[in-house]
Amino acid sequence: xxxxxxxVQPQMGRxxxxxxxxxxxxxxxxxxxxxxxxxxxxxxxxxxxxxxGSLILGHNHPEIVAHAHxxxxxxxxxxxxxxxxxxxxxxxxxxxxxxRRETSVKEPYVATFGNSGAEAVEAAVKHAELVxxxxxxxxxxxxxxxxxxxxxxxxxxxxxxxxxxxxxxxVRERAPEGxxxxxxxxxxxxxxxxxxxxxxxxxxxxxxxHGKLVGSVQLTYNxxxxxxxAHLGTRVRFVPxxxxxxxxxxxxxxxxxxxxxxxxxxxxxxxxxxxPVITAFLVEPVQGEGGIHALTVEQGRAIRxxxxxxxxxxxxxxxxxxxxxxxxxLASSLIGLRGDYYTLSKSLGGGLAxxxxxxxxxxxxxGEFDIIHSSTFAxxxxxxxxxxxxxxxLEAGDGQLYRQVTERGExxxxxxxxxxxxxxxxxxxxxxxxLFLGVQLRDQGGARSMVLRGSAYTGSLGYLLSGYxxxxxxxxxxxxxxxxxxxxxxxxxxxxxxxxxxxxxxxxRLCRILRHEDTLHLVHxxxxxxxxxxxxxxxxxxxxxPGYEQDAPRPVTGPVRKVAFLNHLIEPAHLRQVDPAxxxxxxxxxxxxxxxxDPVKKAAPxxxxxxxxxxxxxxxxxxxxxxVSSEQMGGYLASGDVTGIRADIEERxxxxxxxxxxxxxxxxxxxxxxxxxxxxxxxxxxxxxxxALTVAMGVxxxxxxxxxRGWKVEDATLAVVGAAGNIASVYSQLFAExxxxxxxxxxxxxxxxxxxxxxxxxxxxxxxxxxxxGGELTGIPARLAEEPLITKWLAEGPGGDDAGRGRAIAxxxxxxxxxxxxxxxxxxxxxxxxAQLVLAASNSPEPFLTGEHFADGAVICDIAVPNNxxxxxxxxxxxxxxxxxxxxxxxxxxxxxxxxxxxLEAGQLFACMAxxxxxxxxxxxxxxxxxxxxxxxxxxxxxxxxxxxxRLADYKSAHSV
Ligand code: F0G
Numbered sequence: 027x028x029x030x031x032x033x034v035q036p037q038m039g040r041x042x043x044x045x046x047x048x049x050x051x052x053x054x055x056x057x058x059x060x061x062x063x064x065x066x067x068x069x070x071x072x073x074x075x076x077x078x079g080s081l082i083l084g085h086n087h088p089e090i091v092a093h094a095h096x097x098x099x100x101x102x103x104x105x106x107x108x109x110x111x112x113x114x115x116x117x118x119x120x121x122x123x124x125x126r127r128e129t130s131v132k133e134p135y136v137a138t139f140g141n142s143g144a145e146a147v148e149a150a151v152k153h154a155e156l157v158x159x160x161x162x163x164x165x166x167x168x169x170x171x172x173x174x175x176x177x178x179x180x181x182x183x184x185x186x187x188x189x190x191x192x193x194x195x196x197v198r199e200r201a202p203e204g205x206x207x208x209x210x211x212x213x214x215x216x217x218x219x220x221x222x223x224x225x226x227x228x229x230x231x232x233x234x235x236h237g238k239l240v241g242s243v244q245l246t247y248n249x250x251x252x253x254x255x256a257h258l259g260t261r262v263r264f265v266p267x268x269x270x271x272x273x274x275x276x277x278x279x280x281x282x283x284x285x286x287x288x289x290x291x292x293x294x295x296x297x298x299x300x301x302p303v304i305t306a307f308l309v310e311p312v313q314g315e316g317g318i319h320a321l322t323v324e325q326g327r328a329i330r331x332x333x334x335x336x337x338x339x340x341x342x343x344x345x346x347x348x349x350x351x352x353x354x355x356l357a358s359s360l361i362g363l364r365g366d367y368y369t370l371s372k373s374l375g376g377g378l379a380x381x382x383x384x385x386x387x388x389x390x391x392x393g394e395f396d397i398i399h400s401s402t403f404a405x406x407x408x409x410x411x412x413x414x415x416x417x418x419x420l421e422a423g424d425g426q427l428y429r430q431v432t433e434r435g436e437x438x439x440x441x442x443x444x445x446x447x448x449x450x451x452x453x454x455x456x457x458x459x460x461l462f463l464g465v466q467l468r469d470q471g472g473a474r475s476m477v478l479r480g481s482a483y484t485g486s487l488g489y490l491l492s493g494y495x496x497x498x499x500x501x502x503x504x505x506x507x508x509x510x511x512x513x514x515x516x517x518x519x520x521x522x523x524x525x526x527x528x529x530x531x532x533x534x535r536l537c538r539i540l541r542h543e544d545t546l547h548l549v550h551x552x553x554x555x556x557x558x559x560x561x562x563x564x565x566x567x568x569x570x571x572p573g574y575e576q577d578a579p580r581p582v583t584g585p586v587r588k589v590a591f592l593n594h595l596i597e598p599a600h601l602r603q604v605d606p607a608x609x610x611x612x613x614x615x616x617x618x619x620x621x622x623x624d625p626v627k628k629a630a631p632x633x634x635x636x637x638x639x640x641x642x643x644x645x646x647x648x649x650x651x652x653x654v655s656s657e658q659m660g661g662y663l664a665s666g667d668v669t670g671i672r673a674d675i676e677e678r679x680x681x682x683x684x685x686x687x688x689x690x691x692x693x694x695x696x697x698x699x700x701x702x703x704x705x706x707x708x709x710x711x712x713x714x715x716x717x718a719l720t721v722a723m724g725v726x727x728x729x730x731x732x733x734x735r736g737w738k739v740e741d742a743t744l745a746v747v748g749a750a751g752n753i754a755s756v757y758s759q760l761f762a763e764x765x766x767x768x769x770x771x772x773x774x775x776x777x778x779x780x781x782x783x784x785x786x787x788x789x790x791x792x793x794x795x796x797x798x799x800g801g802e803l804t805g806i807p808a809r810l811a812e813e814p815l816i817t818k819w820l821a822e823g824p825g826g827d828d829a830g831r832g833r834a835i836a837x838x839x840x841x842x843x844x845x846x847x848x849x850x851x852x853x854x855x856x857x858x859x860x861a862q863l864v865l866a867a868s869n870s871p872e873p874f875l876t877g878e879h880f881a882d883g884a885v886i887c888d889i890a891v892p893n894n895x896x897x898x899x900x901x902x903x904x905x906x907x908x909x910x911x912x913x914x915x916x917x918x919x920x921x922x923x924x925x926x927x928x929x930l931e932a933g934q935l936f937a938c939m940a941x942x943x944x945x946x947x948x949x950x951x952x953x954x955x956x957x958x959x960x961x962x963x964x965x966x967x968x969x970x971x972x973x974x975x976x977r978l979a980d981y982k983s984a985h986s987v
Contacts, residue, residue: 037625044622046493046551054085057518057525059502064555072501072525076516079314079346079462080372082431083419084518090376093415094408102407114139114405117414121383124421125368128359135368135385138395139404143345143371144237146382147308150367151241151260152399153384154306154339155226156392161302166222169286169299173211176287176294180207188293196285197296207294214285214296221301224282228262229273229307229338233316233508236308236343245308247316248508267319270328277336280304306339306367307332311357314346317509318457318464326363333366339390341367345382346462349373350420350519353432353460360459366390376416379409431519435460438521441530449537463515464506465533467491470540474571476604476629476925477545480653483630485510490548491536497551499532535564542566545607553611554618560610567607572924579636584643588634589689589946590682591939592675592696594652594659595620596928604925620655627652627674631685637920637943639974645946647939648687649926650678652696659695660892664871668699675699676706683711688951691716691942698891704957714945716938717955719976721756722968723912723937724887727981728863731885731907737862740805745769745861747875747894748868750781752958754889757865758785759792759961762848763805769850769857773868782851783836789849791832792961798824806848810835813842855879863887866894877903887911887981909981914940917975933979940976941967947974 028048031039042048049061053068057076060068073085083090102113118137125135138149179185187210192203200213228245230236236245243252244259263280265272283298309329313319321329333340342365347357349370354360356368371382403409420427439456442465446453455466470482481487488505491513495501506514517525539547544564550557579586595601598616602609608616634646652674662671679690689712692703697715700706706713732739744761746754749770758768770785772778789806796807797820803811810816815838819831839846850857858864858879866875866888873896880886885907888895893910900908919933930936935943945954948970955963971977 040625041489044552044625045489046497046555047489049496056084056086056520057522059085070500071496072517072528074501074503074515074517074529076518077377078372079351079516080375081377081516081518082350082373082461083376083416084520085377087376087419089419090378090412090415094378094412097408097411102411104406104408105403106407107402107405111405111407111410113407113410113414117383117410117417120414120417121370121385124355124417125385128355129364131364134388136388136391138384138386138399139410140371140382140384140401141380141403141409142237143343143369143382144239144242145401146345146369146371146384147236147245147341147343148239148241149384149399150308150341150369150386151228151245151306153386153390153392153395154341154367156395156398157339157390158226158302158305160392162222165284165299165301166218169218169284172287172289173214176289177207177211179289180294185289185292185294188295191287191294191296194285194296194298210294210296211287214287217285221282221284224301224303225261226305227280227303228260228305229276230262230264231309231313232264232266233313233319234264234308234310235313235315235508236310236345267313267321267325270325270332273328273332277304277332302337304336304338306341308341308343309363310343310345310347311361311363312347312352312459312462314462314514315507317466317506317512318462318514320357320457320459321361321363323361326358326361330363339366341365341369343369345369345371347459349416350428350431351460351462351516353428353435355420355428357459357462374413374416375409376412376419379412381409381413383413427519431460434517434519434521434526435463437523438515438517438526438529439463441526442515442533445530445533445537448534449541452537452540458515461515461517461519461521464509465513465515466509467511467513467540469511471630473543474573475543475545475567475607476601477549477608478540478543480629482511484626484628486626487511488513490552493551494536494539494548495532497555498547499528499535501529501532538564541568543568543607545605546610549605549608549611549619550615552619552622553615557612557615557618560612565607570606571604574633574923576633576636579644580638582638582642582644584639584641585949586636586644586646587689587946587949588646588648588685588687589691589942590631590648590650590679590685590687591691591693591942592650592652592678592682593693593926594695595655596694597657598655600928603928617655617657620653621658623653624658627654627671628678628681629653631681632923632926635920635922637916637947638918639947640917641947641974643947643949643974645943647920647943647946648682648685649922650682650690651926652678656695656892659699662699663695668705671699672705676708679706679708679711679713683708688712689714689942689945691938691945693936693938695891697938702955702957702959703953712945712951712953713956714938714941714954715956715959716936716941717753718959718963718967719914719941719944719955719971720889720911720937721753721760721959721964722971723914723940723978724865724889725757725760725964726968726978727909727912728865728885728887730978731887731909731981732863735883735885735907737883739764739863741765742862743767743769743860744863744865745771745858746865746867747771747855747858748773748866748870748890749785750778751867751869754865754867755785755788756959756961756964757867757889758789760964761805761863762789762793763796763807765805765863766809767848767850768806769852769861771855771857772851772853773870774853778853779851786836786846786849786851787832789832790835791829794819794828794831794835809848813838866890868894870894873897875899877906880906883907885909907981911981912937912978913980914971914976915979916940916943935976940971944971944974944976 051059053060059071059073122135196217197213201209230245234247236242282301288295342358368385375381442456454468470478481490488510598620629651632649634648638644682690702715703713770782772782793807864886875895914935921932
């Protein structure tokens with residue numbers, strides 16, 4: 027594992043690996059990054075991510091590198107805090123000049139430097155709030171002075187309180203009319219104290235991104251980033267960019283007034299004054315992280331007018347859009363928008379330094395901000411010097427570079443628009459300004475390919491494509507952080523025609539891949555790279571998979587409930603069933619793809635299949651797949667490291683509940699790794715492992731197997747291998763009521779005999795319960811009923827030590843017959859040959875039962891995971907009936923989506939699935955098979971299944987789990 031993954035970003039590191047983005051870049055120049063291939067040779071990559079937009083001058087621009095060398099060679103005093111930092115001064119002057127030139131504003135700007143974009147944003151936020159609190163204090167002081175003046179004037183008899191003064195609503199609530207000046211002033215004071223406690227409000231746009239520090243993250247729209255820290259922060263309201271008309275309503279809702287008293291013409295009156303509550307409005311002229319959305323001239327104008335009207339500061343965040351990125355120093359200047367504050371960063375550092383600047387109009391600047399805001403590394407000579415060089419390069423030749431950005435941007439945009447015209451089914455939109463471009467891809471939620479549908483479901487389509495573009499096309503593009511279907515394209519101003527053509531070719535192929543759903547090209551880069559790509563051409567896979575359209579549901583008389591069933595990949599090779607484009611990938615490639623996807627296991631749910639009960643109710647039965655193989659599941663169990671997979675399962679159950687499912691069934695290994703659901707903590711949804719109906723159907727399947735071979739279960743001996751577990755014991759208890767003899771075969775490990783004795787006691791205990799309950803007896807209980815011990819107990823009537831009866835029976839039989847005539851315990855697997863029925867349930871890590879172990883024509887049910895019987899046993903022994911359990915037929919032939927059936931045929935469900943559906947049909951709203959199951963649960967669920975038309979279809983004979 028890489029040290030980055032181990033020590034720096036454990037989660038992202040794994041995701042990079044999963045997507046094929048796990049490269050280390052060793053060299054960078056202009057628009058090109060280099061990493062090394064497996065042989066150590068440098069691989070050039072066209073970099074369109076450009077350092078999240080911080081490389082308008084490209085990587086390692088020669089003049090900036092030379093200038094940086096110069097600064098170092100001169101032994102500059104990089105950190106000389108508490109002195110005249112003239113390098114920063116010169117940079118401040120240069121920035122002020124450029125902004126004034128571009129916005130035609132006379133007033134200079136004062137710069138506060140920092141180290142990152144978020145820091146600049148927070149400096150602006152702090153400064154604006156300082157301005158606001160100063161204004162509030164001034165207002166409060168003037169009110170206090172007016173209050174004193176009124177009190178004195180009334181005291182001297184020079185003025186009287188105007189009757190109207192008590193009519194202001196805030197006064198009327200607190201002081202009745204006709205009270206004196208003191209009552210009036212007390213009411214005014216109480217109102218004002220409450221008003222002054224109002225927390226400031228910030229406005230920002232929906233989809234905004236202003237940083238991720240404690241303060242700035244509050245202004246960032248993506249709730250995933252923001253809400254965990256909501257308690258730490260300021261009050262922010264987000265406004266949709268295209269609805270500036272909402273602003274006035276917000277101002278009205280947020281309006282807070284102070285009450286002031288005027289003394290004039292011998293009368294004291296109460297007047298309202300607006301309290302400044304909205305500290306600032308933050309806008310990005312072109313939103314980057316939120317998906318490349320540019321403000322229009324009209325939107326900008328509406329925002330500026332609003333700020334003027336309510337007297338709030340406009341902070342223009344040019345961290346990403348500025349420094350030439352959009353074809354001007356400030357993107358806002360292109361729409362004629364002027365700010366009170368500007369934040370700059372990213373390209374300001376020229377790709378070498380970390381620097382940001384917050385510029386504020388000089389007349390607004392609060393001198394004390396110098397002291398109450400600081401940052402050790404800010405204003406250092408190195409970054410200031412580099413940034414000054416950047417400004418010089420940007421401004422050289424009368425803005426030649428800005429024109430170049432515009433021209434290159436137009437050329438690249440034309441290519442992207444050509445692609446959009448050619449692939450309107452793939453590309454939804456091309457937008458942006460200058461070299462700040464976004465390509466929005468259409469949603470793939472309706473694709474038939476499971477890989478594409480899954481990427482739409484997890485919002486990761488853009489990331490999947492990034493892997494392809496990097497590995498196959500040697501182009502580095504990533505989607506924007508908060509819009510996973512928008513590819514963000516931010517090259518340097520030096521993008522060449524050849525590079526633009528490279529982009530055209532690559533995106534053309536990518537569009538063809540998406541149109542044709544040929545996911546092989548997307549999955550291969552995310553698999554083991556030592557495995558060569560099996561084919562280069564793009565094939566059309568549309569139409570090779572059935573769609574998800576379903577017939578309109580039949581009307582039902584009862585309720586329709588949604589239920590979810592969690593399944594997972596049995597083997598990676600099964601991906602070929604759900605995504606035929608992957609057919610040419612080897613098992614090894616598919617396996618490494620699935621292993622790599624470990625950090626993102628969830629896949630898109632299959633639309634619900636409607637199943638109707640003859641009793642009138644219905645369910646929508648939806649699969650919630652996890653992209654994890656049985657092999658991986660076995661690995662988690664073997665290592666004991668189940669925390670991660672349990673969290674993944676819990677997340678799927680929550681998603682099912684949030685989608686409105688009343689029941690979640692845990693299929694295959696998901697029930698095992700959660701100890702049959704008991705590890706999950708998800709309120710509001712009923713869970714089941716499906717084990718009860720699985721046992722019921724297993725018993726029925728064995729019966730049918732016996733019937734097919736012309737003999738009866740009643741006449742058979744049953745052998746149970748590994749009988750100590752819950753499910754095997756319940757099987758044994760059920761069979762004990764049917765037949766005369768059971769052989770319990772333990773492993774050769776210590777303690778196995780003792781554990782099996784407990785199973786024996788459990789079986790006899792159940793037998794006694796049957797006998798004590800009265801009624802007709804069969805199997806072992808019928809024979810036990812003739813034992814003198816039992817007749818004695820029955821004569822004694824109820825009472826006594828009921829819990830110990832099982833053991834007492836076993837001891838009685840041993841004493842009376844020398845050996846137990848009904849239940850035999852052994853560690854010798856040769857005993858299997860005496861049995862016509864075999865239940866294999868041992869937790870051996872390897873299959874160990876072969877053809878030699880079984881009697882002629884035996885019926886074997888292998889419920890062990892992994893299986894106990896070696897694969898291919900029926901080829902060696904065609905006389906055997908080998909099954910893994912029962913398959914259930916749906917009431918009206920309802921079927922899973924053909925690609926999700928695994929070993930099932932149309933009209934069939936696995937028994938655990940059927941139990942999940944049944945809970946919905948029967949309206950069972952509590953957990954059913956949860957933890958250990960009992961014989962009674964099996965009997966009850968079997969009866970319920972029968973009533974709802976879910977019956978044994980067949981026994982499954984393939985190795986499936
Ligand atoms: N403001 C804007 C407009 C930004 O795009 C960013 C960062 C910041 C502030 C914060 O800057 O990361 O230096 O603290 N944008 C990056 C992006 C992360 O993905 O676009 P920072």
